[in-house]
Amino acid sequence: MTFILYLINGVSLGGIYAIIALGYTMVYGIAKMLNFAHGDIIMVGAYVCFFAAASFGIPPVIGVLLAACVCAALGVIIEAFAYKPLRQAASLAVLITAIGVSYLLQNAALLLWKSNPRVFTSIVGTGAVRIWGLSITYVTITTILACIAIMICLTVFTGKTKMGKAMRACAEDKNAASLMGINVNVTISLTFAIGSALAAVAGALLCSAYPTLSPTTGSMPGIKAFTAAVFGGIGSVPGAMLGGVLLGIIEIFAKAYISTQLSDAIVFAVLIVVLLVKPAGLLGRQVHEKV
Amino acid sequence: MKRLSRTAKTDIFTYSLVTVGFIAAQLTQGAGLMSSSLKGQLVPICAYIVMAVSLNLTVGILGELSLGHAGFMSIGAFAGAVAAAVLEPIIPVPEIRLAAAMIIGAVFAGIAGILIGVPVLRLKGDYLAIVTLAFGEIVLNLINCLYVGVDSKGLRISMLTSAEALRLNPDGRVIINGPVGASGITKLSSFTAGFLLILITLFIVQNLVNSRAGRAILAVRDNRISAESVGISVTKHKMIAFVISAVLAGAAGVLFALNINTIVPTKFNFNTSILVLVFVVLGGLGNIWGSIIAAAVLTVLPEALRGFNNYRMLAYAIVLILVMLLTNSAFIKSTLGRPRLKRGAKT
Amino acid sequence: MSDRKTKLAPLPSVNFVPERDAAFTPILECRGLGINFGGLSAVNDFNLAIGRTEIAGLIGPNGAGKTTVFNLLTKVYQPTKGAILLNGVDTFDKTSVQISKMGIARTFQNIRLFANLSVEDNVKIGLHNQIKYSEISGLLRLPSYWKQERKARERARQLLSIFDMQDLAESKAGSLPYGAQRRLEIVRALAAKPSLLLLDEPAAGMNPSETAELMDNIVKIRDVFQIAIFLIEHDMRLVMGICEGICVVNFGNIIAKGTPDEIRGNPEVIEAYLGKGFVGGSESRKY
Secondary structure (H helix, E strand, C coil): CHHHHHHHHHHHHHHHHHHHHHHHHHHHHHHCCCCCCHHHHHHHHHHHHHHHHHCCCCCHHHHHHHHHHHHHHHHHHHHHHHHHHHCCCCHHHHHHHHHHHHHHHHHHHHHHHCCCCEECCCCCCCCEEEECCEEEEHHHHHHHHHHHHHHHHHHHHHHHCHHHHHHHHHHHCHHHHHHCCCCHHHHHHHHHHHHHHHHHHHHHHHHHHCCEECCCCCHHHHHHHHHHHHHHCCCCHHHHHHHHHHHHHHHHHHHHHHCCCCHHHHHHHHHHHHHHHCCCCCCCCCCCCCC | CCCCCHHHHHHHHHHHHHHHHHHHHHHHHHCCCCCHHHHHHHHHHHHHHHHHHHHHHHHHHCCCCCCCHHHHHHHHHHHHHHHHHHHCCCCCCHHHHHHHHHHHHHHHHHHHHHHHHHHHCCCCHHHHHHHHHHHHHHHHHHHHCEEEEEECCEEEEEECCCHHHHCCCCCCEEEEEHHHCECCCCCCCCHHHHHHHHHHHHHHHHHHHCCHHHHHHHHHHHCHHHHHHCCCCHHHHHHHHHHHHHHHHHHHHHHHHCCCCCECHHHHCHHHHHHHHHHHHHHCCCCHHHHHHHHHHHHHHHHHHHHHHHHHHHHHHHHHHHHHHHHHCCCCCCCCCCCCCCCCCCC | CHHHCCCCCCCCCCCCCCHHHCCCCCCEEEEEEEEEECCEEEEEEEEEEECCCCEEEEECCCCCCHHHHHHHHCCCCCCCEEEEEECCEECCCCCHHHHHHHCEEECCCCCCCCCCCEHHHHHHHHCCCCCCCCHHHHHHCCHHHHHHHHHHHHHHHHHHHHHCCHHHCCCEHHHCCHHHHHHHHHHHHHHCCCCEEEEECCCCCCCHHHHHHHHHHHHHHHHHHCCEEEEECCCHHHHHHHCCEEEEEECCEEEEEECHHHHHCCHHHHHHHHCCCCCCCCCCCCC
16 A cells, blocks of 8 residues: 555656656757756746745745746746857857856845745645545645646647647757748747746645755756656657656655665666666657768 | 977977966965965865866767766765775875875776766767766765775775664774765875876876877767778777776865865765866867866856855856857857867768 | 578679689678668668779669668668678678778768868878777877877878878868868778778769869779779769779669679669650650
8 A cells, every 4th residue: 555655656756857857858859958957947936936925925826827937937038048149059068058057046046035945835735635545645636637737738739739830840950940931939939938837837846745945946856857858768748757757756666665865876777777778768769870 | 200299289288387387376375375265275176177187088088978077086085085094004104195095096986987888888968968967976875875984803884874883893983974974084185296186187188189099089079980980999989088087087086085174975966067067168178278277267266256255156157158158159159269069970 | 680690602693893803702792681771671682792903883863772782881780681791701790890890991971071180180090900009008108109100190191192182181171172071081991901992972072173083093092902992973974984893773772783884775774863764765754
């Protein structure tokens, strides 16, 4: 029975990773860059949510929506100022810029909101439901549901809508897409907006489950989600979902059955093994070099 | 050869740069003009210079992104701390003990380099990057759970428990105490030792680059397929570069650790790896003297920005972004004429 | 795949070697060579033999599988069918690197120089397995380092002089004009001391006078180094001018083999290049 409980908790934690990983993977797919600042967007989202509830008494659901809007705007601004000028530059230069943006967000948060950790009030309350003798928290259930909903929406969006198709076209070949009349800049901005809005949602869920909030809150989940995106095959939306959920399950199981202290080492060791067996991640496409 | 080639000139320039920097620092120190905080930074600057030059070997010269370079530094630091403690009764001369500790730290880091390199170097690009990131996190996590002590019976090692589990004799002492790290380290490092380590690093890296193996490494970076077509083993040369890079990072770790009283595992986390990567990229990929200057300046910069007080890390971040935008945006490209890193393998 | 298990006996015929090499063992033999990419057969039942000092051509329309043949010969791709015998030795389990050491060197259709390195370094990299010293003597600059480096430098200059490029030795390879880059690729391949040199569209992008010079040089290379040269080319003047045997492929299959004269008159070849309707009469269609 505890096994099932761990499994559910694993899926829930993995769901959060998955939502963050979606941001990484979408941005990578279209801009071919690792957006290291993504983890810190989570933190910003969580802070917006926190202050919306704590200072203005805004109901949690609206708080999350507000956070999503703020983060989407933040994502678009960051893209426009820091990444767009470097679109033709070497990928490492963009990576370092992203690291700079990450430092910037962290230190700005430190100045604005100080380093003392805040206690985050769960957006769905702290209760739990009992099903077949298992006690499952509201947060867990909300996370899993949110994750499924986001997955469905994204699949429909990229598969059926015009904007979504433009996004896929840009990911495939930006030049060809622009020749077909797709506005590449708008599409990239939109991708950053969606990814960052998702990060805000993930931030709210993360801090509901683990209620301490500080300017470095986003770092470790960011790294883990980044790992999850690669684990599932970076650039692939279902891959990010699968990678995130598996990573969460592995982490919870490693904590429960092997060792709490070594759980991170185990998660990363599994990642290395997976990449050795499937060098492009679980659902990634192996690209062959044309000779 | 009557006239020096361009690479030979660059090499000599780099050696001179380091020597002049060393002499200048010694003179200002002797004249009492150096602030005490900067004095304390001298050895860390040397360690970071070695880190940057060695990472440049992987990222700039081999062309593979590594996000876990601090992992090798960590292995070197803790292996060196243990070695220095164990060797204390055996080798009384501190300089020789430091050298011995450095060799041991470097060897351990080199072994780690081989262990991680053999399976992962066949991965490419971002996947290799993420595996090195994972490696750094694993090292951090493992050392967080590591307990090492020494007593009259020799070395005792334990994982995952506590310092008590080492069951040391009364004469023994704990060297590595899990998350608390290594404490009570005897200071063995000096600025001169750091300077010598930089010279050795330069000697190794520059000689390597200008040799047959080094050309093969550059060939693998520029075009893997044509390197293979002229009979160059890609894996072997990736390994050479990666392991030498790890060995040097290990030595830098020893230098860093034996300079301070206490060293915690989290000192060598992901942020440290990134910090060193920033030195390398700002100094210019494949540009050795660029790495040296970037490492020195950026280690001192947070001190220099002290006037900004609370805003100094914010200023640091903004400086970093602006420098990247200025040097890489379409306008001011190719300012330094640095070799561009391949993006994909299009020709 | 089962037919790949046994080593093949030396094969009898199917070569198009000129009579002067009558008692030869070919440098290269392909038997039933083929590869599938996800069910699509890119090269199929490719049989060919090339003599030790022969200049042979591989021609065919775009997408016919010419470069794929080169990629199979150099093990960039692993064949799914058939065998390649180099100097009578089966190359079944060999890698690209081993193939290079066994004596095949090549150039690439989309130039693959070490663009950030100097011209001389490009050639020295080609000499990687010819002029050797240990990694340790390289790191410590022992006497063997200096001696072998000098040798490599002299050899590199000598090879560059084939195309009169010794004055460009210090320039960056990526900054050379297009034609010079193609020539440098040939020099680099020659540095690896091949017994069979594969040239993938050596004259692409060259003007007629450059092409004429290249033709002379290819023949000169064959005569001086006494090696076989197998080349892919679209320029028919080059192919018909210097190749002693020509092999025509279309849709991954060999459709004709023979001397330039035989190929010129072959109706199937004309059809492959110009489409049906041009063959066997005056009937002309828009195409």
